[in-house]
Amino acid sequence: MVIIVVRTIIFYIVLAILMRLMGKRQIGEVSLTEFVAVVLLSELAALPITDRDIPLAHGLAPLIIISSIEIIIAYICRKSVKIRRFIDGKPIVLVQNGKIIEKNLTKTRVTPDEIESEIRVNGYRQIQEIDTVILEQTGKLSVLPKKKSGSSK
Amino acid sequence: MKNFIIAVILLVLMIGFVTVNAIVIDNITDKLIEMADGDINELEKYWEEKYYYISMSTHLDILEQADISLVEMKSYLESGNEEEYLAAKQRFLNAVDEIKTGEKLVFYNIF
Numbered sequence: 227m228v229i230i231v232v233r234t235i236i237f238y239i240v241l242a243i244l245m246r247l248m249g250k251r252q253i254g255e256v257s258l259t260e261f262v263a264v265v266l267l268s269e270l271a272a273l274p275i276t277d278r279d280i281p282l283a284h285g286l287a288p289l290i291i292i293s294s295i296e297i298i299i300a301y302i303c304r305k306s307v308k309i310r311r312f313i314d315g316k317p318i319v320l321v322q323n324g325k326i327i328e329k330n331l332t333k334t335r336v337t338p339d340e341i342e343s344e345i346r347v348n349g350y351r352q353i354q355e356i357d358t359v360i361l362e363q364t365g366k367l368s369v370l371p372k373k374k375s376g377s378s379k
Numbered sequence: 380m381k382n383f384i385i386a387v388i389l390l391v392l393m394i395g396f397v398t399v400n401a402i403v404i405d406n407i408t409d410k411l412i413e414m415a416d417g418d419i420n421e422l423e424k425y426w427e428e429k430y431y432y433i434s435m436s437t438h439l440d441i442l443e444q445a446d447i448s449l450v451e452m453k454s455y456l457e458s459g460n461e462e463e464y465l466a467a468k469q470r471f472l473n474a475v476d477e478i479k480t481g482e483k484l485v486f487y488n489i490f
Contacts, residue, residue, distance in 0.1 A: 279438050280438065281437065287393055290389050290393050293389075294393070298387060298390065301380075
């Protein structure tokens with residue numbers, strides 16, 4: 227039991243330091259690589275804390291390696307547009323001039339209901355009030371209203 | 380930039396640590412295999428010396444398997460039971476081989 231407590235403290239401190247190094251962005255705002263890193267880190271840290279059969283080094287090494295790779299990729303992405311486009315993809319226009327682009331909906335697996343929901347969340351009633359809906363790299367939908375429609379926000 | 384440098388240093392350190400660890404484990408296991416044919420007390424002493432280092436990167440069940448086999452080897456040798464001694468020795472060598480191959484960068488280890 228004492229071992230588990232010590233291992234938990236060690237993993238918590240290491241993970242907190244690694245997450246601090248990775249940055250302050252929250253889930254929902256993260257890029258694809260950050261999301262993969264966060265999912266892997268939480269799983270990898272949980273196992274060796276409770277399983278004494280797994281050596282501490284086996285638990286810590288993947289955490290450090292994944293965090294380091296993530297920080298390096300984030301830095302490279304910031305420096306190179308090409309690599310950023312390759313890893314994070316491009317924003318995709320789902321609605322233009324109030325019309326849904328079916329081809330992009332199929333490609334992104336976003337449903338018209340999800341678009342309508344996001345439009346309502348942004349304070350508009352109908353899709354006709356909207357100029358553009360963009361699916362950002364983070365997975366968020368950006369809703370841009372038509373200028374002449376007079377935004378309700 | 381500071382975080383990037385820290386990340387690169389950490390990654391290089393980890394790769395360095397893993398590589399050095401693999402080489403050291405390889406040397407230790409080679410010596411253990413070599414010593415298995417010699418004096419059992421020397422083998423036991425060497426195993427105890429290196430136990431904590433090996434345990435840093437080896438699963439507990441493999442370590443226990445080697446540890447138990449070594450104790451069995453000693454007791455069977457003292458009681459003069461040759462067949463059981465050889466069987467225990469083989470189990471010890473298998474466990475040591477598992478420790479050795481566990482650190483090797485080979486296809487079947489990855490997949």
